[in-house]
Amino acid sequence: MSGLLVLFIYVALFIGAYLAVKAIRSSMAKTTDFTSLKTVTFGDESAVTADRAASIISVAAIFLVWGAFTGSNYAPIHMPGPFKGYTEFTYVSQNPAGETSQATVNVLVHDFGADVDAPEATESTGFAQGDTATVAAWRSVLIRAARNDGEGVVVTQVEGQDISPGETVKVPNGKVTMTTKGSLNFSPYAGMQMESIWLPSPEAVTHRFQEILHEGYRGIVLLEHIRWSLYRVFAGFIFGSLVGIPLGYAMGLSGWARGWFDPIVEFMRPVPPLALIPLVIIWFGIGESGKIVLLFLAALWVMIIAARAGVSGVNIAKVQAAYALGASKAQVLRYVIVPNSLPEIFTGARVSMGVCWGTVVAAEMLAGEKGLGAMINTASKFQLTDIVIMGIIIIGVIGFGIDVLMRKLESYLVPWKGKS
Amino acid sequence: MGALNINDISMRFELPDGSHVQALQNVSLNLKKGELLSVLGPSGCGKSTLLNIVAGFLAPTQGVIELAGKPVTGPSAERGMVFQKGALFEWMSVRQNVEFGPRMKGMPETERNTIVENLLDTVGLRDFKEKAVYELSGGMQQRVALARCLANDPDVILMDEPLGALDALTREKMQGLVLDLWKKTGKTIILITHSVDEALLLGERLLVMAPRPGRIFKEYRLPFADRAVGEDLRVVKEDPTFNDTKKEILEMIWEMEEEIMGGDK
Numbered sequence: 001m002s003g004l005l006v007l008f009i010y011v012a013l014f015i016g017a018y019l020a021v022k023a024i025r026s027s028m029a030k031t032t033d034f035t036s037l038k039t040v041t042f043g044d045e046s047a048v049t050a051d052r053a054a055s056i057i058s059v060a061a062i063f064l065v066w067g068a069f070t071g072s073n074y075a076p077i078h079m080p081g082p083f084k085g086y087t088e089f090t091y092v093s094q095n096p097a098g099e100t101s102q103a104t105v106n107v108l109v110h111d112f113g114a115d116v117d118a119p120e121a122t123e124s125t126g127f128a129q130g131d132t133a134t135v136a137a138w139r140s141v142l143i144r145a146a147r148n149d150g151e152g153v154v155v156t157q158v159e160g161q162d163i164s165p166g167e168t169v170k171v172p173n174g175k176v177t178m179t180t181k182g183s184l185n186f187s188p189y190a191g192m193q194m195e196s197i198w199l200p201s202p203e204a205v206t207h208r209f210q211e212i213l214h215e216g217y218r219g220i221v222l223l224e225h226i227r228w229s230l231y232r233v234f235a236g237f238i239f240g241s242l243v244g245i246p247l248g249y250a251m252g253l254s255g256w257a258r259g260w261f262d263p264i265v266e267f268m269r270p271v272p273p274l275a276l277i278p279l280v281i282i283w284f285g286i287g288e289s290g291k292i293v294l295l296f297l298a299a300l301w302v303m304i305i306a307a308r309a310g311v312s313g314v315n316i317a318k319v320q321a322a323y324a325l326g327a328s329k330a331q332v333l334r335y336v337i338v339p340n341s342l343p344e345i346f347t348g349a350r351v352s353m354g355v356c357w358g359t360v361v362a363a364e365m366l367a368g369e370k371g372l373g374a375m376i377n378t379a380s381k382f383q384l385t386d387i388v389i390m391g392i393i394i395i396g397v398i399g400f401g402i403d404v405l406m407r408k409l410e411s412y413l414v415p416w417k418g419k420s
Numbered sequence: 421m422g423a424l425n426i427n428d429i430s431m432r433f434e435l436p437d438g439s440h441v442q443a444l445q446n447v448s449l450n451l452k453k454g455e456l457l458s459v460l461g462p463s464g465c466g467k468s469t470l471l472n473i474v475a476g477f478l479a480p481t482q483g484v485i486e487l488a489g490k491p492v493t494g495p496s497a498e499r500g501m502v503f504q505k506g507a508l509f510e511w512m513s514v515r516q517n518v519e520f521g522p523r524m525k526g527m528p529e530t531e532r533n534t535i536v537e538n539l540l541d542t543v544g545l546r547d548f549k550e551k552a553v554y555e556l557s558g559g560m561q562q563r564v565a566l567a568r569c570l571a572n573d574p575d576v577i578l579m580d581e582p583l584g585a586l587d588a589l590t591r592e593k594m595q596g597l598v599l600d601l602w603k604k605t606g607k608t609i610i611l612i613t614h615s616v617d618e619a620l621l622l623g624e625r626l627l628v629m630a631p632r633p634g635r636i637f638k639e640y641r642l643p644f645a646d647r648a649v650g651e652d653l654r655v656v657k658e659d660p661t662f663n664d665t666k667k668e669i670l671e672m673i674w675e676m677e678e679e680i681m682g683g684d685k
Contacts, residue, residue, distance in 0.1 A: 317507035320477055325521035325572050326497030335520070339511035416510040419554035 002069075002192055010065060017057045063202060070201035071193050079192035082137035084109050086119060089171035091184065092157035093128040093149045100156070101126025105133065105143055109173070109188040112136040112195075127153070133186065138195045140187040142179070154182055200386035205393070208386040217387060218378065220370055226398065228370040232288070232363075233356045233402075236295020240352060244300045245345060248307020249337075258308075265304055273298035273359040277366055286367035291360065298359045299352040306348020310341025343410075343417035350406040357399045372398075422488030424451040424474070424576055424608060429483035431469060431634075442633035443469045444480070449627070449636070453575075456602050456609045456645055458623030460616060460669065462676050466634020467612050471578050474610065475501050487575060497521060500574035502565050502582045508553045514540070514564055515549045521572030539567040542604070543597065559590035566601065579611045583618065591618075596653060598622060603649045616666050616673075620644055621653060628669060630676055638672065640665065 030036070041047040067075025088106045095101075104122040113136070121130035129148040135141035146153045156162060158169040158176050168177040174188040196204060212222045250257035251265075276297055284290035314337055322336045364373025376391035410417065431444040444466045451457055459467045472478040474485055476495040485492040487499065500521075501507075508517055516523075518539055519532040540546050543563040548556060553564060562582055569577055582598075583591045595618060602609055602622075613619050619626050624645045630637035642665070648656045656662065 315507070317503040317505075318509060320475070320495065321501060321503060321507040321568075322509075322520070322524075323477075323495035324475055324497070324499060324501040324578075325524060325568070327520075327524045331524050335524075336509065339509070342511070414511075416552065416554055419510050419552075 002194075005192065006065060006069065009068075010061070013057075013061045013065070017054070017061070021051075021053050021057070066199070067202055069192065069194050070196065070199055070204075072201040072203055074202050081193045082109075082191040083173040083189040084111065084137055085173075087171075087173040087188070088122070089159050089174075089176065089186075091128070091145050091155050091159075093146050093153045094156045095127060095150055096152040099127070101128035101149070103128035103130045103145070103149070105131045105145060105184070105186070107132070107141070107143075107174075107186055107188070108134045109137055110134060112138070135186065135188060137188060138190050140185055143184045143186055145184050146182065155184065158184065197383050197385055200389060204386045205390045208384075209390050212375075212387065212390070217375055218369075220375075222375075222394075225370060225372050225375045226394070229357075229360050229364065229372045230398070232291050232295055232360050232371065233353065235292045236360075237299045237349070237353055237356050239292070239296040240299025240356075241303050241349070243296075244303030245307045248304040248309075249311055249341075251304065251308045252311025252341075253333075253337075261304070265301055268297075269301040269305065273355065274362050277363060281367060291363045291368070294363050295356045295359055298355050302348050302352035302355060303345070306344050306351075307341060309348075310344030311337055313344060314340045342414045346406070346410040346414055346417070350403060350410070353402050353406060354399065357395075357402060361395055422453055422575070425484075425486045426450070426470075426474070427484050427486070429470070429473060429480045429485065431466070431473065431478070431480050431482075433481070444473075445633035445635050447483075447634070447636055451576075451608055451610070451625075453608055454606045455624055456611065456622060457625045457627060458611045458613055458619040459627045459629060460613065460619045460673070461627075461629035461634075461637070462631055462673055462680065464634075464680070465629040465631040465676075467629050468580060469634065470629075471580055471610060471612055474576070475499055475578050497525070497572050498575045500569035500572055500577045502562075502569050502577065502579045504581045505558070505561070505585045508561055508564055508568075510552070510554045512553070513550050514545060514553055514556070517553055517564055518567045518571050520568060535571050536567075539571055542570075542601070543567045557590075558586055559594060562586065562594060563597070566597070570601065570605065570607075574607070576608045576610065579609065581612055581614060584614060591615075592653060595621060596648075599645065599649050602645075616669050617657065620662060620666055620669075621648055621656065626669075628672055631680060637676075640669075 035041075035047050035049075038044065038047050064075055066072070068078050071078050071081050086106065086108055088104050090102055090104050092100050092102050101124070103124040103126070106119040106122060108116055108119050110116045116134050118132045118134050121132045124130050127150050128146075131143055131145050131148070133141045133143050146155050155178070158178075159171045161169045163169050163176070163178050165178050165180045165182060168175055171186070174186055177185045177187070179185055200208075209222070214221070216222065216224070247257075247261060251261050252258070273294060276294060280290050280294045280297075284293050318336055318340065319332060322332045327335065360371065361373035364371035365377040368374040369378075372391050372395050376388045376395075379385075379387035379391070426447060426449040429444055429447045430442070432440055432442050434440055447466075447470060449457075459470070461467050469478065473480050474492065476492050476499065479493075492499070509520070512520070515536050518536045522532045522535060536549070537546075540549055543566055545560060545563055545567070548560065553561060556564065565582070579598075583594050586594060598609075598611075599622060601607075611619075611622055613622075620642060621644055623640075623642055626640040626642055627636055628638045628640075629635065644656050644659070644662060
């Protein structure tokens with residue numbers, strides 16, 4: 001239900017922001033670049049560029065929705081929160097003789113985990129005695145209202161409305177459901193916000209980030225977790241490249257090598273690295289070597305295929321030209337085949353870094369104490385959702401950072417990519 | 421140094437379906453040092469195959485090719501090759517491309533630099549020495565390819581439609597350059613082309629080849645190349661004998677193509 005509401009609000013933000021930005025733009029001076037003069041833009045891919053205003057508003061919208069549904073201080077508006085404080089409702093009891101009497105139930109709704117005293121019970125005139133209860137927001141409490149009212153007494157009304165087992169009655173700041181045994185189950189009004197064990201507010205996450213950055217989680221600071229994860233990724237990637245690139249070259253240059261390794265590579269490539277984790281754990285244990293072997297395997301096949309494609313992709317004219325200029329086989333390899341394959345190898349490196357990063361998190365979740373995957377896995381067992389969300393954000397940021405770095409490195413080291 | 425002798429070359433190979441292709445049949449040809457031979461013919465006449473055999477990239481099933489008395493067994497620096505396009509090393513600068521041959525031989529850098537400077541002057545790319553080759557236009561890239569080939573000082577230059585991918589205006593300019601280089605360096609050149617104009621203009625000798633099996637159909641000796649050196653190429657093209665020969669060759673090729681089409685039915 002509230003999921004649908006989030007969707008509606010999100011769609012409304014999408015459309016509303018579009019209309020708002022359009023209105024603002026139309027009041028500003030018109031741009032006069034070439035694209036603005038095109039009359040056919042629907043279907044013209046070159047006329048579609050990412051609207052940066054939309055990107056910025058999109059990110060802001062996510063935080064707005066997140067903040068609004070978690071009662072964050074960062075968000076200017078909030079969805080109605082859960083009721084907290086004192087509330088009361090009345091009920092009517094009936095004794096076996098058929099007499100009725102009214103009493104009040106006083107309830108204190110408090111923050112989860114807060115240490116509170118139960119409110120004073122209200123004095124009553126009849127045989128029904130006032131009751132009292134405390135309950136945390138988002139929780140419910142069972143009130144055996146008739147317990148202190150005498151032998152054989154049953155509750156017949158709540159807030160002036162008749163009630164029988166299984167029925168629910170609205171009361172101020174909540175609702176009351178009668179259980180099959182005649183007790184009253186009071187649920188205070190929960191509002192539309194998410195409880196922080198499901199979705200913590202943004203500031204809870206940033207606060208947790210500060211804490212783990214400086215003090216650490218279970219004795220290991222955040223940078224230590226990141227360092228371990230990165231170390232494993234780079235170790236696996238480097239070993240995978242050291243073995244994979246020469247093998248790929250061999251497959252590109254020799255029919256025997258290609259025939260020999262083809263079945264192995266073609267079989268192993270579609271096997272997800274995660275499927276290898278149980279076997280790797282059996283063979284290498286849950287320590288460092290197991291994880292690095294797994295990442296090595298994750299990187300290996302990608303690098304073999306990239307290097308092979310790089311060699312196969314060489315224009316035969318370039319090789320023939322080099323031979324006709326007097327180059328030896330070794331010189332053709334060094335000056336033509338290797339540089340020609342570098343763009344493909346870089347593409348492969350980017351892919352395999354991505355695969356390794358995904359695999360390392362999964363591997364750490366299965367076994368390990370250090371590393372981002374281990375951190376969020378442990379935190380999830382203690383319902384520390386803020387750490388889980390923080391970990392996911394950090395994993396995403398680092399994965400994105402690796403990709404950007406590889407692209408920069410690529411355009412710096414192989415500027416001729418796609419230019420032949 | 422010396423003559424290129426093509427002795428009774430035949431080339432026949434099997435296709436996957438078991439049939440045979442006679443790509444070349446009994447092709448013989450002698451080229452003196454410094455001759456420029458252009459080769460014309462409809463597609464499938466084996467002209468590229470012939471060039472690849474001379475370059476040493478393919479082995480003939482019969483016959484020998486000798487350069488200055490030595491048989492050709494594989495590619496080598498004495499037979500340079502200029503391709504239609506895409507044969508430059510785009511990971512190297514213009515200078516590195518041109519000095520590739522000498523560098524592979526282990527020539528010292530100072531000597532290489534002199535060669536590069538001279539050749540880039542000759543082809544008009546002096547200011548582009550340190551540019552990446554992918555920054556150059558198609559015509560400039562072919563100039564680099566010519567310079568790279570010449571830097572190695574080969575005895576024979578094999579050109580496989582070197583100007584085929586250029587636009588008409590650039591092509592005309594480059595034809596002048598090829599003629600100039602030929603006169604200046606005195607290299608033996610075999611030029612394969614699809615353009616009858618180009619073949620007539622550049623070839624001292626012109627070979628028309630016929631398909632199925634690939635063979636020499638007719639040979640011409642032409643005066644136009646000598647006349648065209650340092651001249652306006654368009655003036656040479658206006659010569660009535662130029663046009664007559666052109667017409668004759670075009671008719672010859674049309675007939676061959678028609679025969680192929682008829683044979684298919």
